[in-house]
Amino acid sequence: MTRPRITFLSHTGAPGGGELALRRYLRATSLDVELVTMEAGDVWDGLPCPVAVAPSVRQVRRALRSGSGPVVANSMRAAFYAALLSPRRRALAYWVRDGLTESAMSPVALALTRHITARRTSHYLANSVWTAQTVRTALGRAAEQIEVVPSPSGIGEVPGPPRRVPAAPLRLLYLGRIAAWKAPHVAVRAVDVLRERGISASLTVAGGSHFGEDHYAGELADLASSVAGVTMTGHVSDVEALLASHDLLVHCSTTPEPFGQVVVQGLAAGIPVLASAHGGPTEILEHAPVPLLYPPGSPDGLAGAIAKVLPRYQEVTAWGVRRAQDYTDRATIARLDAVLTSWFTEAGPRPRRELPPTSPR
Incomplete structure (x- = not known):
């Protein structure tokens, strides 16, 4: 042969x-x-x-x-x-x-x-x-x-141990392209919803836009400037450091994501990942100890999912690190x-x- x-x-x-x-x-x-x-x-x-x-x-x-x-x-x-x-x-x-x-x-x-x-x-x-x-x-x-x-x-050898407790205020991260279908505006609006529920949180929006997406990027910047604690950084090269300095990663696509590479990267970094309930991320995040999926395009749904993670934060991070081992x-x-x-x-x-x-x- x-x-x-x-x-x-x-x-x-x-x-x-x-x-x-x-x-x-x-x-x-x-x-x-x-x-x-x-x-x-x-x-x-x-x-x-x-x-x-x-x-x-x-x-x-x-x-x-x-x-x-x-x-x-x-x-x-x-x-x-x-x-x-x-x-x-x-x-x-x-x-x-x-x-x-x-x-x-x-x-x-x-x-x-x-x-x-x-x-x-x-x-x-x-x-x-x-x-x-x-x-x-x-x-x-x-x-x-x-x-x-x-x-x-x-993803090389999955790091450990997983995170034990999140910071206060909670540090949220959106990491990805700035595009309408990626929908980082959902995460921005979820920050206000969390505050209404008594959960103090900040949000970092990290990523750049492609040609033809400037209009959406401008609208997102205007929205971010109207919500306290939201920062847009543009493209960030050191993804590992970015993940290490945040408590939860949010994934917001309103069109199904074929795979969800950033979802796997977040789990491997030892932090919980919340994602829209369609496409490849549903396969990655199934069987989590608490639901990590929420209705696409819903700031209320995202905020609700985050609130359910917090009481079981260490359990969720430990599960995520184990799950990431399938994707090294x-x-x-x-x-x-x-x-x-x-x-x-x-x-x-x-x-x-x-x-x-x-x-x-």
């Missing part, structure tokens, strides 16, 4: 969540891998595997035709290019990091994924059960074509190695048949 070299294809060199997860994987995997990226970037510097920068379609085609092993596309765009440019002898897997839903993708992108990418793709990696379900629903793919593997989130890089990378080995270790490369066109169920 042979283990063919696996080619990972990335369309960008920007250090987004998917690119950072791939970097962590490529640095630690035990498999024979290489990277083809359409953009150079610091995120790819220092990798122990071969790296080819292919900025044009012609160069991507040449790079993909030079090998015979499987191709794993790291994004929707990379999967589209791989479907068009990789030779038929190479198996194609799509690492799905965003839900294949109309709320997360444009109609054109969803149509191209259904009618071009999916016809060529034989395997799918999903970062959560929720994401896997969107693949089945949008593309009509069978469950056996999809494996759920959480993204490597930069060691665990997720070993799982991904096992999945790719089971898919692609064989006596030799086999031709891939073209799958039929797809339509939503």
